[in-house]
Amino acid sequence: MSDVREALMVGRGSTGKPVARPLSPHLQVYRLPLTAILSFSHRITGIALSVGTFVLVWWLVAAATSDASYATVSWFLRSPIGYLALFGWSAALWYHFCNGLRHLAWDFGHGFELSQSRASNRMVLIGTALFTVLTWVIGLAAQ
């Protein structure tokens, strides 16, 4: 026994044999509600956006340094990996933006009913998709 807490987790099966009691919730069979998935997605997108600040800083420092360094960052941003990263960050930004607005509404005490949080789940997801698509339609049209 490596952990004293395991002493509390001993039970007996229907045959009387000692068994380790299962932990609850059963993570293998427990389907996370959408609200829970969207809740930890706020943290994940926040971390992804933090990584994205490195590229923003790189772009600004390169623009302030020389034509050669600006050409390097432009080459990266226009490569397939650059486009993929920018698409990911734009989606993460709009998700964090929409879900952040919902968090502010919760801070003001609004929208705690189950029906309301289900409706705001949909609004956050639709808002994220809408703003991301809009960003890229306008962004690619400007090229």
Added chain:
Amino acid sequence: MANPNKVDVAVMRSMLSRARGLGSAKSGTAHWWAQRVTAIALIPLAVWFVATIIQLSHQPRAAVGHWMASPIHAALLLALLAAMFHHMQLGLAVVIEDYVPAHRPKVAILLLVRAASAVLFLASAISVVRLAVAG
């Protein structure tokens, strides 16, 4: 020796330290509050930033400098960078406090994140100022 005539008024006092949000952590609600203030600031700034990036994404370097020469543009970009890096540092601190249980690694990572966000903010802010002055 209890005096039956003495009235204990201690229970009538509100705990000023608690009312001011100064619990056991002694720092009160400053972290939570700053996270919200920066979030509200970032609502208009983020929309403006995305619109700006779309405009500048197909421009050469000289146009970026020219755009930055406007004091309004430079000021808004500096405001965005300040709010963004502060918001980022506050948010990452909560994630680290939640998922790094051991004290020493936790403090070390917290310091590293603060140092990194400070350096990233300063590097980007100095770049904006340089472009704004030279552009």
